[in-house]
Amino acid sequence: MRFQIKDDKLIPQKFLTEDSYRITQLSKIPQPPLTPDFPYSRELQQLLTGKQLLLDDIPHPINEIQSHYENGYVTYRKGIDYIGKKPVCMRCGNKDQRMFASFSCSRCGENCLYCRHCIMMGRISECTPLIGWNGPAPDTAIPQKIMAWNGILSEGQRVASDKVVEAIRQKKEWLVWAVCGAGKTEVLFAGIEAALADNKRICIATPRTDVVLELTPRLKAAFPEITVASLYGGSKDRHLYAPLTIATTHQLLRFYQAFDALILDEVDAFPYTVEESLQHAAIQVRKPSSAMIYLTATPNQKWQRECRTGKRSFITIPARFHRKPLPVPEFAWCGNWQKQLQKGRLPTNVLRWIKDRLESGKQALVFFPHIKLMEKALPLLRKLDSRIEAVHAEDPERKEKVQRMRAKEIPLLLTTTILERGVTFPNIDVAVVGAEDLIFTESALVQIAGRAGRSKDYPDGVVTFFHYGKTEEMLKARKQIVTMNREGVKRGLIDV
Secondary structure: OEEEEEOOEEEEEOOOOOOOEOHHHOOOOOOOOOOOOOOOOHHHHHHHOOEOEOHHHOOOOHHHHHHHHHOOOEEEEEOEEEEOOEEEEOOOOOOOHHHEEEEEOOOOOOEEEEEOOOHHHOOOEOOOEEEEEOOOOOOOOOOOOOOOOOOOOOHHHHHHHHHHHHHHHHOOEEEEEEOOOOOHHHHHHHHHHHHHHOOOOEEEEEOOHHHHHHHHHHHHHHOOOOOEEEEOOOOOOOOOOOOEEEEEHHHHHHEOOOEEEEEEOOOOOOOOOOOHHHHHHHHHOEEEEEEEEEEEOOOOHHHHHHHHOOOOOEEEEOOOOOOOOOOOOEEEEOOOHHHHHHOOOOOHHHHHHHHHHHHHOOEEEEEOOOHHHHHHHHHHHHOOOOOOEEEOOOOOOHHHHHHHHHOOOOOEEEEOHHHOOOOOOOOEEEEEEOOOOOOOOHHHHHHHHOOOOOOOOOOOOOEEEEEOOOOHHHHHHHHHHHHHHHHHHHOOOOOO
16 A cells, blocks of 8 residues: 555555555654544444554455544554664564564565564555554443452462552552462453443453463453453454453564553563564553553562562562462482383373372373473373373364363373473372473473362472472472472461
């Protein structure tokens, strides 16, 4: 697409002319004032409020979009801009020059640069405008009784819940550092209720689709009269305007200055931690004056230092709701387990650990650092019990196996780090084979240990790290768990 500027307005042009420009070439994009009596489209209002969409994403003709722009209700922004001579994608924040490429563009008639990094969300190029809404937000009817949840928070949860409410009302940034199984979701409810009561728009974002799918019914049950949009790849709610949104962090790329409060769950989890575009998205989806709540059981070392030195506002929930301590990992040396596995054997102490669980009927998760090593161990263990299974990220039966584990059809499940978080089995022990591997970071090991002892009916669980040499990450993981238990006892949140 090309534009001319006439009467301080952008006018779309279909063809290349001397006085037309790609939007990236414009030094300033004029924004016409609002025409109060303009009969704007409610559908466009619902679709574009708080969004940044491509023309291809909008099921309305360009002349309708343009008339809304000329009357001040629609905005055009550059899809790609330049800092000096270096391009920047304004949707995903990509600045990596290797992630840009050029093509012969039929829309602008020139060789056009586009961003390869976010191409899966539609091509954004030098002639592509990002389209948003500048008119009033849609009306949302908030019921008198907003929340239907009547549960009781533990003392640790209540203190954290009060901090979340305060941060949302005062538009602050706050970290909730809560141990695995502390009940982080319930801690959010009062803050969400306070935001909705003030007609604020709120979003809960998480790196993984399965967490969105798990949270959606819980939030709909807690706020039954509130419209909830659940956004992930292939979601039917893609164009639904809602006061409460639950989304994967990838879906945030479609939003722009949309939310009064953003709650970012599992802030330490892949892919959020390694993709700068997702961190960019988390910034640009917030309104200029807004709240930011981070949730994690395992903040990185930098954040932990900031918490200790007073540079980051935070609250800890050092204990689970059932008031029992977190299982502290045991370290067990198992020799060169990889060499033994190549010879068709498992270390004696690993086998004994597994046999003890099978004989006692106690379910267990056994973590391996790599798929190939796990698959070598599987046939050896199936000699002990044919029902033993293995699961990894690319396993097409992943969900079915997790369900069978929950149904107690599988006595022991071998897994990669794919099950380090986001799954709960009521009564299990946990082992890590090869805990010295680089993939087992402090964060991963704390999360893995957090799979055990989550249920109030079975608050005890054994966690064993089998290793060929202790690592700093193993020691830091155990230290973090021990520290949280001590804090829980000190604050009267754990029964001794």
